[in-house]
Amino acid sequence: MNELNGYDIEDLAPGMSASMSKEISHADIVKFAEVSGDVNPVHLDEDYAATTPFGGRIAHGMLSASLISAVVANRLPGPGTVYLDQKLTFRAPVRPGDIVEAVVTVREVQDKGRVVLETECRVGDTIVVSGEGLVKVGSLARRQGKARA
Amino acid sequence: MNELNGYDIEDLAPGMSASMSKEISHADIVKFAEVSGDVNPVHLDEDYAATTPFGGRIAHGMLSASLISAVVANRLPGPGTVYLDQKLTFRAPVRPGDIVEAVVTVREVQDKGRVVLETECRVGDTIVVSGEGLVKVGSLARRQGKARA
Numbered sequence A, B: 001m002n003e004l005n006g007y008d009i010e011d012l013a014p015g016m017s018a019s020m021s022k023e024i025s026h027a028d029i030v031k032f033a034e035v036s037g038d039v040n041p042v043h044l045d046e047d048y049a050a051t052t053p054f055g056g057r058i059a060h061g062m063l064s065a066s067l068i069s070a071v072v073a074n075r076l077p078g079p080g081t082v083y084l085d086q087k088l089t090f091r092a093p094v095r096p097g098d099i100v101e102a103v104v105t106v107r108e109v110q111d112k113g114r115v116v117l118e119t120e121c122r123v124g125d126t127i128v129v130s131g132e133g134l135v136k137v138g139s140l141a142r143r144q145g146k147a148r149a
Helices: A024-037 A061-074 A140-148 B027-037 B061-074 B140-146
Strands: A019-024 A082-090 A099-109 A114-123 A125-138 B017-023 B082-089 B099-111 B114-123 B125-135
Touching: A019 A061, A024 B027, A024 B061, A024 B099, A061 A099, A061 A114, A061 A125, A061 B061, A061 B082, A082 B061, A099 A125, A125 B027, B017 B061, B027 B061, B027 B099, B027 B140, B061 B099, B061 B114, B061 B125, B061 B140, B082 B114, B099 B125
Parallel strands: none
Antiparallel strands: A019 A099, A082 A125, A082 B082, A099 A114, A114 A125, B017 B099, B082 B125, B099 B114, B114 B125
16 A cells, blocks of 8 residues: 555456445535536436437536546545546436445556456436546555665 | 437437536535535645646546436437436546536447447537446337337
């Protein structure tokens, strides 16, 4: 682990996993609309949203995606991680009151500190967002080498 | 255009582009941290962030990405669009006070209402996020066919 309690490349192996769950409230959706500028009525206006194929308000897809980035930043690999790439596939809607579980699993540890992550958001048994992340993490060996140099 | 003023597949051609700009405030970053749960001190604590390679607080990468989704949802293709996929590459940090311009450009109009979008966030001349989106839009011809049927 590094000094911030984030994982070094030497600590990581395929299959390691971390997650966090969050209930998505209507207040969260309103805040996300304010920050992003995405004020589409399908997110904000129940009367309008009820007329769409979704049948009611849904959360922004990027709100669920932001939970993935929170797991990456806070837990696996955690503080010190540099986010390089993220692929997202939006599979199913998330509604106010849904509990979204964001799950990050190490798929591959590459050279140069690069780690491929499987990234998924679920509501119950339904995968609502799937995808893959690529991050860069530090190295204990490199820090020790620098310290000795 | 559809009844919500979003583009139909018949309206779209490669090269069409739309954008929005937003100054990212520290208040935006705090709100994004609340909604996402990503409370990494590199986003929130100037004293800590000053000790990192970034030299000061930076915005969440997904905050810039959320501006892309706002352009897709509000402008191009606009209301009625279904977001299928988004690939993101995080290239450079965004700092409080930076003005992020999110630019969406039609790259390819495919069959079955699918449209490939080039998606980019810039701060001045620097590309901070690049990537590609895949969306599904409605069809005027199909709506008229249904109306006649």
